[in-house]
Each structure stands twice: as structure tokens, then as C-alpha cells.
Amino acid sequence: MAQAVQAGQASGAGHDAGHGHADHPPTSLGLDHRKLLMWAFLASDCVFFASLIATFMLYRNRSQQLGEGPFPSELLDIPFTSVSAGVLLLSSFTMVLAVGSLGRNNIRATRIWLAATSFLGVVFLSGQYFEFTEFYHEGLSLQTNMFGASFFTLTGLHGTHVAIGVLWLLTLLFVSLRGGLSEKDAINVEIAGLYWHFVDIVWIIIFTLVYLIPYQDAPSGEGEQETEAFVRLWHLLPFV
Amino acid sequence: MATIAQPQPQTIARPAVTTRSTGLWSWLTTVDxxxxxxxxxxxxxxxxxxxxxxxxxxxxxxxxxxxxxxxxxxxxxxxxxxxxxxxxxxxxxxxxxxxxxxxxxxxxxxxxxxxxxxxxxxxxxxxxxxxxxxxxxxxxxxxxxxxxxxxxxxxxxxxxxxxxxxxxxxxxxxxxxxxxxxxxxxxxxxxxxxxxxxxxxxxxxxxxxxxxxxxxxxxxxxxxxxxxxxxxxxxxxxxxxxxxxxxxxxxxxxxxxxxxxxxxxxxxxxxxxxxxxxxxxxxxxxxxxxxxxxxxxxxxxxxxxxxxxxxxxxxxxxxxxxxxxxxxxxxxxxxxxxxxxxxxxxxxxxxxxxxxxxxxxxxxxxxxxxxxxxxxxxxxxxxxxxxxxxxxxxxxxxxxxxxxxxxxxxxxxxxxxxxxxxxxxxxxxxxxxxxxxxxxxxxxxxxxxxxxxxxxxxxxxxxxxxxxxxxxxxxxxxxxxxxxxxxxxxxxxxxxxxxxxxxxxxxxxxxxxxGKPAGNDPWDAATLEWSIPSPPPVYNFREIPIVRHRDPLWEEKYGHAGGEGHQAEESLDISIAGKTISVGEVPDEDPTEQAERRLDAGDTHDIHMPNASFYPLVAGLGLFLSMMGLIFSYPRLPIGALDLPMLTLAGLVTFLVGIYGWSFEPAS
Missing domain, CATH: 1.20.210.10 (Cytochrome c oxidase-like, subunit I domain)
Structure with missing residues (x-):
């Protein structure tokens, strides 16, 4: 190779904040490695939630069909959860403001909006904690019926995503309070923002499918008239 | 020949010494x-x-x-x-x-x-x-x-x-x-x-x-x-x-x-x-x-x-x-x-x-x-x-x-x-x-x-x-x-x-x-890995190559000999970050000669390489411990309604130490 480019492409732009090389060589796509990584990770997370949501949809009406309460229609408090969904959506707005203010090198505003976003995230998580304990007191647990199992698993894993996001935002806030966040680190806040928005969008889907779309009515008497696939499968089960 | 002179990071605060050393620790912390x-x-x-x-x-x-x-x-x-x-x-x-x-x-x-x-x-x-x-x-x-x-x-x-x-x-x-x-x-x-x-x-x-x-x-x-x-x-x-x-x-x-x-x-x-x-x-x-x-x-x-x-x-x-x-x-x-x-x-x-x-x-x-x-x-x-x-x-x-x-x-x-x-x-x-x-x-x-x-x-x-x-x-x-x-x-x-x-x-x-010494290119192959010494130096390429052909080494060794059907896709233009640079416009400049001499003397500090790190190992250990905790599930530590295996908690803490240590250490 007689022809060559002198470029320290070794670690590309894949650096953490606060270590002093501003002159990174361009990447092939012109996009920062970390941003591309977050997009690719979110693609993966889409499949993760798609699988969980598919599981939930499979079991959505099963407790009603089997007559094993408590039933979702007795438990779900749509006005309450609408408020906490609104809080989560609002946090996407404050997240945008946090990214925007760092882009303008307004560190003070960045701190405020990072704090506000994490606060709203914590409010959402508290709402979820309240909801979970309420349901538990009304007799719904992971073991009660298929609704309990799939509801707690889906919303619980979404809540875990929110909790990780809050931890991440608080870490950024902490770094900025130590003076470690400046305009050139805008990418760090931006990718946290990408993650945060994604988690919000997933919640919109979960909220619609879990809360808003009506459930089959709980059976008045016994609920085993229908010969669903799983009932037929029971005959195949070698285990009894 | 034409060379693109990119701004090269010349002063490296932390020389990548650890990536070159030998011994068990260097393997446990390697990022090469x-x-x-x-x-x-x-x-x-x-x-x-x-x-x-x-x-x-x-x-x-x-x-x-x-x-x-x-x-x-x-x-x-x-x-x-x-x-x-x-x-x-x-x-x-x-x-x-x-x-x-x-x-x-x-x-x-x-x-x-x-x-x-x-x-x-x-x-x-x-x-x-x-x-x-x-x-x-x-x-x-x-x-x-x-x-x-x-x-x-x-x-x-x-x-x-x-x-x-x-x-x-x-x-x-x-x-x-x-x-x-x-x-x-x-x-x-x-x-x-x-x-x-x-x-x-x-x-x-x-x-x-x-x-x-x-x-x-x-x-x-x-x-x-x-x-x-x-x-x-x-x-x-x-x-x-x-x-x-x-x-x-x-x-x-x-x-x-x-x-x-x-x-x-x-x-x-x-x-x-x-x-x-x-x-x-x-x-x-x-x-x-x-x-x-x-x-x-x-x-x-x-x-x-x-x-x-x-x-x-x-x-x-x-x-x-x-x-x-x-x-x-x-x-x-x-x-x-x-x-x-x-x-x-x-x-x-x-x-x-x-x-x-x-x-x-x-x-x-x-x-x-x-x-x-x-x-x-x-x-x-x-x-x-x-x-x-x-x-x-x-x-x-x-x-x-x-x-x-x-x-x-x-x-x-x-x-x-x-x-x-x-x-x-x-x-x-x-x-x-x-x-x-x-x-x-x-x-x-x-x-x-x-x-x-x-x-x-x-x-x-x-x-x-x-x-x-x-x-x-x-x-x-x-x-x-x-x-x-x-x-x-x-x-x-x-x-x-x-x-x-x-x-x-x-x-x-x-x-x-x-085994007989292999030399750079024992198979007379076509791709870039054969253009550098065997085994390759830590930094792989002394200079980042410019590629004009699908089979770059054959092109270099034989002109277009290997390239039937390839000419159409071949282009003298090079794209860096979406900007096209024609070869004619590329400034004909030598890379810094001092840096060259240092390289010849085996000093690779001018090449920007990532630092070794043991945090990935710590994070991996954390995952291992948390899973072993779940499998063996005793002894347990009740915290409120949760009743978690202690080993799992220790594993999660280890994992977080790994992740945070990794995030806050300098990468290179």
C-alpha cells in the first residue's frame, strides 16, 4: 500500500467523556459509533418487546376463558395509569430539552432537565409500584392466572427498562455536577435520550394493548365451553 | 504516491504500554x-x-x-x-x-x-x-x-x-x-x-x-x-x-x-x-x-x-x-x-x-x-x-x-x-x-x-x-x-x-x-490482512490503507490482472465520511517523518490505541456470580418482600462496579 492515510482510526470515535482527544478521524458513515450502537441495540430491543407483547397477547383473554379471576376488567384503573403514562410522555419532552440545552452548551439547563426527566421517570415507577401492590392486594400475583403472569412480566420488564434509564440519567446528572459534561459530550446525553424515547414509545404500545383495548367479559358461570387450542393440547400432555 | 494527510493525534497522554506486554495480566485485560x-x-x-x-x-x-x-x-x-x-x-x-x-x-x-x-x-x-x-x-x-x-x-x-x-x-x-x-x-x-x-x-x-x-x-x-x-x-x-x-x-x-x-x-x-x-x-x-x-x-x-x-x-x-x-x-x-x-x-x-x-x-x-x-x-x-x-x-x-x-x-x-x-x-x-x-x-x-x-x-x-x-x-x-x-x-x-x-x-x-516462517503473504492472497506482517503488530496497519479495488492486494501485485468484470465498479474516487475526494486533489505529502522514524524504532506511541482494561472481566464475573446465585439460591437475603440469593446480589454489585469502572476510565 504505497498510498495511505495517516489516521488514528484505532478506536475511532468510541471514547468516553473527559479524555482530551478532540480530533477523531471521520467514521465511514459519518455517524458516531456510539449513536449507531444505540440504534442497533434498540433494533434488538424491539424484538425483545415484540416477543414479550406477543406472549401477552396470547394470554390476554385466557383467564376469562378459564374463569380464573381476578380479571383484568376488575383490576385495571385506566384513569390512574393514563396519568402515569402522561408523566412518562412528558419526560420525553424534558429529555429533548436536556439534549437541546447541552447542544447550546447551557450546562445549568441541562442539569435541570436531566433532573426533571429522572424525576418524572421515578414518578412513573412509583405509579407502577403502587399499581402492582394494589393488584397484589386484590389477589393478582404471578402465580394466580395467566393474566397475572403475563401482565407482571411485560410491564415489569418495561419498568426495569425505565429504572435503568433513570439510573443512566442520574449518572449523567452526577457527572455534570462534577463538571464532566460539556458541549462536546452532547452525544452522551443524546444516546441516553434515544434510549429514553424508545422506552416511552414502547409504553404507548403496551398501554394501548394492556389497558385500552377492552377484554373479553369475565364468564358468569364456568368458562370452559370453548375448545381452544390449549384445551386440545391438554389431551396430548403426557404428564398426569 | 499520493497520500492523504489526516490530522494525526501526535501527543498521547497515556501510551498504550499495556497492550504490548505479555503475561497473564495482559491477557486478562487485553482489548486487542x-x-x-x-x-x-x-x-x-x-x-x-x-x-x-x-x-x-x-x-x-x-x-x-x-x-x-x-x-x-x-x-x-x-x-x-x-x-x-x-x-x-x-x-x-x-x-x-x-x-x-x-x-x-x-x-x-x-x-x-x-x-x-x-x-x-x-x-x-x-x-x-x-x-x-x-x-x-x-x-x-x-x-x-x-x-x-x-x-x-x-x-x-x-x-x-x-x-x-x-x-x-x-x-x-x-x-x-x-x-x-x-x-x-x-x-x-x-x-x-x-x-x-x-x-x-x-x-x-x-x-x-x-x-x-x-x-x-x-x-x-x-x-x-x-x-x-x-x-x-x-x-x-x-x-x-x-x-x-x-x-x-x-x-x-x-x-x-x-x-x-x-x-x-x-x-x-x-x-x-x-x-x-x-x-x-x-x-x-x-x-x-x-x-x-x-x-x-x-x-x-x-x-x-x-x-x-x-x-x-x-x-x-x-x-x-x-x-x-x-x-x-x-x-x-x-x-x-x-x-x-x-x-x-x-x-x-x-x-x-x-x-x-x-x-x-x-x-x-x-x-x-x-x-x-x-x-x-x-x-x-x-x-x-x-x-x-x-x-x-x-x-x-x-x-x-x-x-x-x-x-x-x-x-x-x-x-x-x-x-x-x-x-x-x-x-x-x-x-x-x-x-x-x-x-x-x-x-x-x-x-x-x-x-x-x-x-x-x-x-x-x-x-x-x-x-x-x-x-x-x-x-x-x-x-x-x-x-x-x-x-x-x-x-x-x-x-x-x-x-x-x-x-x-x-x-x-x-x-x-x-513451522516455516510464513512471511506476509504465503498464499499470494487478495485481501488486506496479507499486506501486513505475520503476526500483525498491535496496531495492525502502520498507515491506514486506501483501497481502490475489491481485491486490493491482487490489484497492487498484478495491476488489474485479477479484475475481469471488476473494472466497472472500480473508481479512483475515495469517499471519506460521505465526502468524495478525487485522487488528483489528494495532497501529496509525507506522513510526519519523525513519527515514521519512531515507528521504525519500534515505538508505537504515535498510533492511537485503546488502553487495556480489567473492567470487562469484572462485569463478566458479576454476571457469572448472579447466575450462580440463582442456581444455588442459598444463602438468601430477605429485603422486604424480596428474598434474593446473596450471591446474586453480590454478582449484581460486581457487575455494576465493572460497568461504572469501564464508563469512567479513559478509553485510550
Whole structure:
């Protein structure tokens, strides 16, 4: 190779904040490695939630069909959860403001909006904690019926995503309070923002499918008239 | 000649001393993609040998009818661990070893995009491998089959007693979960590396085909693994939290209670992952032989663009065929017909690849070196497996073959005749680059022929056994079944295969000791990794190369000699970050001469390299501890309503220490 480019492409732009090389060589796509990584990770997370949501949809009406309460229609408090969904959506707005203010090198505003976003995230998580304990007191647990199992698993894993996001935002806030966040680190806040928005969008889907779309009515008497696939499968089960 | 003078980082505060030193600590903290590649390769090869030994134990058991060398449960453990080990601990990480070692070299980069994430992937792979292997020491190896069908994986109590309360499946479910983290982390890294770290001039359609197969395989892993992650989470919930995701009914001692769980959900989630997984195992193999066949045919790859499209088409279709693993579950004629058609479609791009390899060899000056023998071995043996695969695409035939040795024959032709042949070819091909020594060709050829014969003697008769109705996963068979003869042949073949690996190991040991020096380019090859010394220096390329041709080294050595049909795509323009720079405009300037002199003196401080880090190892250890805590579940620490195993909490803290330490240390 007689022809060559002198470029320290070794670690590309894949650096953490606060270590002093501003002159990174361009990447092939012109996009920062970390941003591309977050997009690719979110693609993966889409499949993760798609699988969980598919599981939930499979079991959505099963407790009603089997007559094993408590039933979702007795438990779900749509006005309450609408408020906490609104809080989560609002946090996407404050997240945008946090990214925007760092882009303008307004560190003070960045701190405020990072704090506000994490606060709203914590409010959402508290709402979820309240909801979970309420349901538990009304007799719904992971073991009660298929609704309990799939509801707690889906919303619980979404809540875990929110909790990780809050931890991440608080870490950024902490770094900025130590003076470690400046305009050139805008990418760090931006990718946290990408993650945060994604988690919000997933919640919109979960909220619609879990809360808003009506459930089959709980059976008045016994609920085993229908010969669903799983009932037929029971005959195949070698285990009894 | 023209040189682009990029602003070069001249003053490095922290010289990358640690990346060059030797000793155990340097290996534990390394972030060098080449060292990580070697670590992956050595570890995975160890698991390949273990998986092979497990298979041989099974073959001794089956060599004669009604044999009782091992108990039925032990036999279940052996076939489960054989499958799990070969897929997740041998073939995938061996492919990963080549991704790590070769891809940055082929695209002209100095490392991967996230060197520490790469180290993390390796250590998490080790953690997952350990979790699975430790099950043997706990005398509770997974025993439900590698596909883990519910309710075999569940804790159940029935009229006949309790079942599945041992830890066997816990090791399996949590071990696989950890391996999934490793695979996804590694694949994200390779997607970004390949998309974003190509040297100037390496456009996507000028990338070596191995990089394409790495890219597509990585995309498959990124999009397929979450399905098994969820499947395993649900399974773990069933086992640890008392849910009934996969259990349709439970027995409370007097009554059968319908729970509403559905064992077919597992099969769907598992095969939504499991079928792309098949391509995750074979596409890297296709990439390796697509590198080797052109070099030893002295011709550029025939139909490069179509090869790329074929890889992409196989991957895309691979997501829409999973139900062909479930033809006998009774989903009905419509799904079976649809998935039968989509499965048959995959034969088209796969056939295209076979014909393109033949087209590459056609009229070439073929040199049958060891790597070439193994590569041609793949073309022939994989085709046999591919054809029996098309047979299974038909539901009536599949119903006949399902759960018989015919299926075993099919996927061993694909995975051994395909993946393992290619991985061995890859080892022979890149060994000189990695070690600087040539492997012994005579031993290599003996190795190939012993493998080839052993492989066919082992697996071809399984077709007959399957058609005669011998079922899979049975620890024994009746003397009157008439299967004894072929089983004896198969078992003796497996010993020939075992012997072939001894020849290989002897060859490796001998070549490491006494191999002839390889030089930069022993095969007169076409791709960038052969333009640098063997073994490559830490920084790979002293100067980042500029690439103007799909086969850059052949272009440099022979002008356009190798390039029939290539001229059209060739361009003198180079694109950097979306900006096109014509060669005429490139400033003709020498790189800083001082830096050159320092480089000559062996001082690499001017090249910006990532620092070594032990945090990836810490994070991997954290995952290992948390999972071991869940499996052994005592002692526990009650915090409010939660009652968590202490080891798991310690593991999570360790993991966080690793992640935060990693985030706050300087990367380079």
C-alpha cells in the first residue's frame, strides 16, 4: 500500500467523556459509533418487546376463558395509569430539552432537565409500584392466572427498562455536577435520550394493548365451553 | 504516491504500554481484537473437543443394541450437552474468533469499534460456558435436549411424582441467557465496526465477502437472540417464580387444574430464534470458503454482488421459516403450506452460492492446499445436507423423518460438513497470519482425508437408520430392530473422526514449534490482512490503507490482472465520511517523518490505541456470580418482600462496579 492515510482510526470515535482527544478521524458513515450502537441495540430491543407483547397477547383473554379471576376488567384503573403514562410522555419532552440545552452548551439547563426527566421517570415507577401492590392486594400475583403472569412480566420488564434509564440519567446528572459534561459530550446525553424515547414509545404500545383495548367479559358461570387450542393440547400432555 | 494527510493525534497522554506486554495480566485485560480472537479460538476449540468426546461416549453406548454403558438419564445429559456445547460454545465462538481476528484486518482498521465491549463479550462467553460446564460437577447436567421443549424443562408435580426439581435445566436456561448477552454484545460491536470503521475506499461492495457474512450474521444475532432471551426469561419465571407460561395444567394432589399456559409458545419463541441460529452457524462458514476458494483458484470470486445478495436473502428468509421445525405439532395445513414454501425458497440463494463457488473454481488454476481441500469439502458435503434439508421442507416427508436419525444426518452434514469444515479451512488459511508460521501441508492433507472419510462413515449411514425408523435421543435399541449393523459402522466412523482431531492437534503443535516462517503473504492472497506482517503488530496497519479495488492486494501485485468484470465498479474516487475526494486533489505529502522514524524504532506511541482494561472481566464475573446465585439460591437475603440469593446480589454489585469502572476510565 504505497498510498495511505495517516489516521488514528484505532478506536475511532468510541471514547468516553473527559479524555482530551478532540480530533477523531471521520467514521465511514459519518455517524458516531456510539449513536449507531444505540440504534442497533434498540433494533434488538424491539424484538425483545415484540416477543414479550406477543406472549401477552396470547394470554390476554385466557383467564376469562378459564374463569380464573381476578380479571383484568376488575383490576385495571385506566384513569390512574393514563396519568402515569402522561408523566412518562412528558419526560420525553424534558429529555429533548436536556439534549437541546447541552447542544447550546447551557450546562445549568441541562442539569435541570436531566433532573426533571429522572424525576418524572421515578414518578412513573412509583405509579407502577403502587399499581402492582394494589393488584397484589386484590389477589393478582404471578402465580394466580395467566393474566397475572403475563401482565407482571411485560410491564415489569418495561419498568426495569425505565429504572435503568433513570439510573443512566442520574449518572449523567452526577457527572455534570462534577463538571464532566460539556458541549462536546452532547452525544452522551443524546444516546441516553434515544434510549429514553424508545422506552416511552414502547409504553404507548403496551398501554394501548394492556389497558385500552377492552377484554373479553369475565364468564358468569364456568368458562370452559370453548375448545381452544390449549384445551386440545391438554389431551396430548403426557404428564398426569 | 499520493497520500492523504489526516490530522494525526501526535501527543498521547497515556501510551498504550499495556497492550504490548505479555503475561497473564495482559491477557486478562487485553482489548486487542487479535488477542481476543485467539482467546475465543482456543476456548471454543476446547469446547469443540469436549463436545466431540460427549458424542463419542454416545456412540460407544449405541455401538451395540441394548448396551448399558451409561444410564438413560446420563445419555439424556450427553445429547443435551453435546448439542448445546457444539452450537453455543464451539461453532458460534469459533466463528467469533475469525470475526475478531480477521474483520478489522480486512477492512483496514486498527481495532473494533468498541474494544472493551469486545473483551466483555469474551468474558461473558467464558462465564456462560462455565455455568453450563459446572453442571457436570453438580451432577446435574441439562437433560432435556438442546431445544428445551416444555414441559420437559418445567418443575412439575403429577400423579407419578415430582419432576424437574433438580438444577439441570437451571444451568441450561441461565447459561444460555448469559451466552446470549455475549453474542448480542459481540454482534452489535461487529455491526458498528463493519459499517463505520472501513478504511478509505472500502465501500460496502468492495468489502471482502467474509466481512459481509460477518455483518449479516451479526445482524441475525442482534435480531434473533432477543426471542430466546424472552423465551428463557419466561422459562426462568416458570421455574423460579411459579408462573405457568408453558404449563397447560397442574396437579394439586387430587385435581388437575387448567392453568392456560401453552407449551407451543416455547416452540414458537425458540424456533423464531432457532432457525436464524442455523444461518448464524453457517453464514460465517460460507464467508470463510468464499475467501479461500478464489485465492486457491487464482480467480476473483465469481458473482461477488450476487453472493452478497444471496447472504442477505438467506438471512431475511431465515426469519420466516421457523414453523418447519413444528410441522408435526398440528398447526394445520395452512401454516404448514406457507412455511413449507418459504423454506423451499431458501434453497434458491443457497444454490446460487454453491454454483458461484463452482463458477469461481471453473477455469481457475486450482491449488489443492489444505484450506482449499476443506473449502471444497464444504461445497460438496454441505450440498448433501442442503438437499436433505429441502426434503424436510415438505411436511409429509418431514412427518416421516421427524425425530429420526435422518434429521441427525441432515444437520450434521450442514453443521459438520458445512460449519466445521469451513472453520478448519479457516484455521489452516489464517494460521500463518496469526502465528507467523506455516502449517505442515502433508499432515494437513492427511488430516483432511481422515476427517472426510470419518465424517462420511459416521453420518451417511444415519440416513439409512433414520429411514428405517430409528428414533433420535434414545439411549438404546432392541437387538431385533436390525439397526445394529449401521450403528456399529457409525460408531467406528466417530472414532476415525476423533482420530482426525488428534492429527490436527499434532499438526498445530508441530507447526507452532517448527513451522516455516510464513512471511506476509504465503498464499499470494487478495485481501488486506496479507499486506501486513505475520503476526500483525498491535496496531495492525502502520498507515491506514486506501483501497481502490475489491481485491486490493491482487490489484497492487498484478495491476488489474485479477479484475475481469471488476473494472466497472472500480473508481479512483475515495469517499471519506460521505465526502468524495478525487485522487488528483489528494495532497501529496509525507506522513510526519519523525513519527515514521519512531515507528521504525519500534515505538508505537504515535498510533492511537485503546488502553487495556480489567473492567470487562469484572462485569463478566458479576454476571457469572448472579447466575450462580440463582442456581444455588442459598444463602438468601430477605429485603422486604424480596428474598434474593446473596450471591446474586453480590454478582449484581460486581457487575455494576465493572460497568461504572469501564464508563469512567479513559478509553485510550
Amino acid at each position: 481484537h487479535k488477542r481476543i480472537g485467539i482467546l475465543y479460538g482456543v476456548t471454543a476449540f476446547l469446547y469443540l473437543l469436549i463436545g466431540g468426546l460427549e458424542a463419542m461416549v454416545m456412540r460407544v453406548q449405541l455401538a451395540a443394541p441394548e448396551n448399558d454403558l451409561i444410564s438413560q438419564n446420563r445419555y439424556n445429559e450427553f445429547f443435551t450437552m453435546h448439542g448445546t456445547t457444539m452450537i453455543f460454545l464451539a461453532i458460534m465462538p469459533l466463528s467469533s474468533a475469525f470475526f475478531n481476528y480477521v474483520v478489522p484486518l480486512q477492512i483496514g482498521a486498527r481495532d473494533v469499534a468498541f474494544p472493551r465491549l469486545n473483551a466483555f463479550s469474551y468474558w461473558v462467553f467464558v462465564a456462560g460456558g462455565l455455568i453450563l460446564s459446572l453442571s457436570w460437577l453438580a451432577n446435574a447436567a441439562p437433560n432435556q435436549g438442546w431445544y428445551g421443549y416444555a414441559p420437559l424443562t418445567e418443575r412439575l408435580s403429577g400423579a407419578a411424582g415430582t419432576y424437574g426439581i433438580e438444577r439441570n435445566v437451571d444451568f441450561w436456561a441461565l447459561g444460555l441467557q448469559v451466552l446470549g448477552v455475549s453474542s448480542v454484545a459481540a454482534s452489535l460491536n461487529f455491526v458498528i465496526t463493519i459499517l463505520n470503521m472501513r478504511a478509505p475506499g472500502v465501500t460496502l461492495m468492495r468489502m471482502p465477502i467474509f466481512c459481509w457474512s460477518t455483518l449479516i450474521t451479526s445482524i441475525l444475532i442482534v435480531l434473533a437472540f432477543p426471542a430466546i432471551t424472552v423465551a428463557l426469561i419466561l422459562l426462568s419465571m416458570d421455574r423460579f417464580a411459579g408462573t405457568h407460561f408453558y404449563i397447560p395444567s397442574i396437579w394439586d394432589g387430587t385435581n388437575l387444574i387448567l392453568t392456560g399456559g401453552d407449551p407451543l409458545l416455547w416452540q414458537h419463541l425458540f424456533w423464531v430464534f432457532g432457525h436464524p441460529e442455523v444461518y448464524i452457524l453457517i453464514l460465517p462458514a460460507f464467508g470463510i470458503v468464499s475467501e479461500i476458494i478464489p485465492v486457491f483458484s487464482r480467480k476473483p470470486l465469481f458473482g461477488y454482488a450476487v453472493m452478497v445478495y444471496a447472504i442477505a436473502a438467506i438471512a431475511f428468509l431465515g426469519f420466516g421459516v421457523w414453523v418447519h421445525h413444528m410441522f408435526v405439532t398440528g398447526l394445520g395445513p395452512t401454516p404448514n403450506a406457507v412455511f413449507s414454501a418459504s423454506t423451499m425458497l431458501i434453497a434458491i440463494p443457497t444454490g446460487v452460492k454453491i454454483f458461484n463457488w463452482v463458477g469461481t473454481m471453473w477455469g481457475g488454476q486450482i491449488k489443492f492446499t489444505t484450506p482449499m481441500l476443506f473449502a471444497v469439502g464444504l461445497v460438496s458435503q454441505f450440498t448433501i445436507g442442503g438437499i436433505s434439508g429441502v426434503m424436510h421442507a415438505s411436511p409429509p416427508i418431514d412427518t416421516h423423518h421427524n425425530d429420526t436419525y435422518f434429521v441427525i444426518a441432515h444437520f450434521h452434514y450442514v453443521l459438520f460438513g458445512g460449519s466445521i469444515f469451513a472453520l478448519l479451512a479457516g484455521i489452516y488459511y489464517w494460521f500463518p497470519k496469526i502465528t507467523g508460521k506455516l502449517m505442515d501441508e502433508r499432515l494437513g492433507k492427511i488430516h483432511f482425508w481422515v476427517t472426510f472419510v470419518g465424517f462420511n462413515v459416521t453420518f451417511f449411514p444415519m440416513h439409512f437408520l433414520g429411514l428405517e425408523g430409528m428414533p433420535r435421543r434414545y439411549a438404546s435399541y432392541a437387538a431385533g430392530s436390525g439397526w445394529g449393523f449401521w450403528n456399529l459402522i457409525v460408531s467406528s466412523g466417530s472414532f476415525v473422526l476423533g482420530a482426525s482431531f488428534l492429527i490436527f492437534l499434532y499438526n498445530v503443535a508441530k507447526s507452532l514449534q517448527h
